[in-house]
Amino acid sequence: MKTYVPVLSIAGSDSSGGAGIQADLKTISALGCYGMTVITATTAQNTKGVNAIHSIPASHIGEQLRAVMEDIKPKAIKIGMLDRPGVVEVLVEILKGYPEIPIVFDPVMVSTSGHKLIQDETVKAIKEKLFPLVTLLTPNMDETSILFGKEVSDLESMKAAGESLLNELPTALLIKGGHMDQSVIYDLLYSKSTGLKILKSEKINSKNVHGTGCSLSSAIAVGLALGMDMETAVAFGRDYVNQAIYYGQQIKTGNGSGPLNHFYNPQKQITNEMD
Template identity: 50%
Template sequence: MKHYPCVLTIAGSDCSGGAGIQADIKTISALGTYAASAITAITVQNTCGVTGIHPVPPSYVKGQIEAVMTDIRPRAVKIGMINDVEIVQVIAESLKKFKPEFVVFDPVMVSTSGCKLMEDDAIEAITTLLMPLASIITPNLSETEVLTGKQIRNIEMMKTASRELLNYGCRAVLVKGGHLEDGNMCDVLQLKDESEPHLFMAQKVESHNTHGTGCTLSSAIATFLALGNNMPEAVKQAKKYVYQGILSGKDVHIGEGHGPLNHFHSPVPMHISDED
């Protein structure tokens, strides 16, 4: 028997197609693996911003996860936008029950347009319930500042913050530095069992089409982990995929605000392997 490597994304739905579940499914599929999904919220949004968020009942979030886990059994899980405490709780319970090999958690708190996407009590819940279960968390600078309570202005501060965030119990932290004031494009990966961080430098691409880059990166990391890469290599390959997506999509006009990157800049054949 053959099988497809599978990745489950647990996140909110973006009706404009650039972020959230839609970006995740595009990413996982473009990288040649099988995408399953559990929707946590329905958002009203487009490239200009978010105007409404409607959480899915927690029992239905739980049901979606269990339906996928008991049948398709994904190797990796990506978690994105979560809007309330009860949904955090059912996701944590499901992860403890089914024990996927990899959990990539992107703590989405603020949209690209500046809209707050997570309630304060949910922020507390993710730090105590979800982060200890994560293989890696991938906060941007704004999210890192919320989680540490400190301003982050340079790479040395990012390194310090990445080590501090390990105290939440996750096995690795990727602090994304795409919005550093000095224009540097540097992400800092700190593994729990290593003393020195991995630094990923990239040339900045001038583009308004950056909607969904965080969702895309975390989904790509989950996908490369599901394909058997170690954490540093998974992050390296995921960043390369996102960079090429931004580069190839920078001159494409979709919407009047922050358009999406090009998820299908270099499609690959579907990965098929023997059953274990």
């Protein structure tokens, strides 16, 4: 008998299919692994923004997680939207029993449209209780500002924030610089074993970047599940997302910020002409 390589996403649901649980499942599947989910909240949203958030009871989130862990133990876990301290607590209580499983935490705090997705008191619970279990933290610049407590707007402030936040984490930190308005994107990978590595890539001018952070963290989790070391997994994830943005830039989905092309295949693009 053979088996799939299982990867678990713990995150919120995006009704438009571009981010959250939906983006995670698409990414995990596109990269050849078997995706499982624990849904922390549902959102009513589309490409133009978030209209409403419905929180799943923390007890049921715990039940979802226990059910998965007892039957299909994942090789890696990606965590996204956690909107309440109680959710953090129930996840930590269960996940601390699986220290061998790498955890990639994308601290979803602000949507692409600027909608705040997290309670203020949750940040404190995340830093005190979840950070000790996290293998890699992947905040963007807005999320880094919230976690650091100071505005992060350029490469120098990214470095200052990274040096500070790494002290609160056991392993590694990837600060994403895609929000900077410049032609070259700088991501900072901090590791307690290898130090700082500055990762550069050309910025792709596309309106379709909804779910980029979710997809990147999921792709890195896939890399770790497949046995890659941290630096290789991050490079693997960044390459996948860059390709998905590139091959999705000419496709229109909705009237706002569209999704990546998760299942891109340059030889087999299937699209419909717009009326």
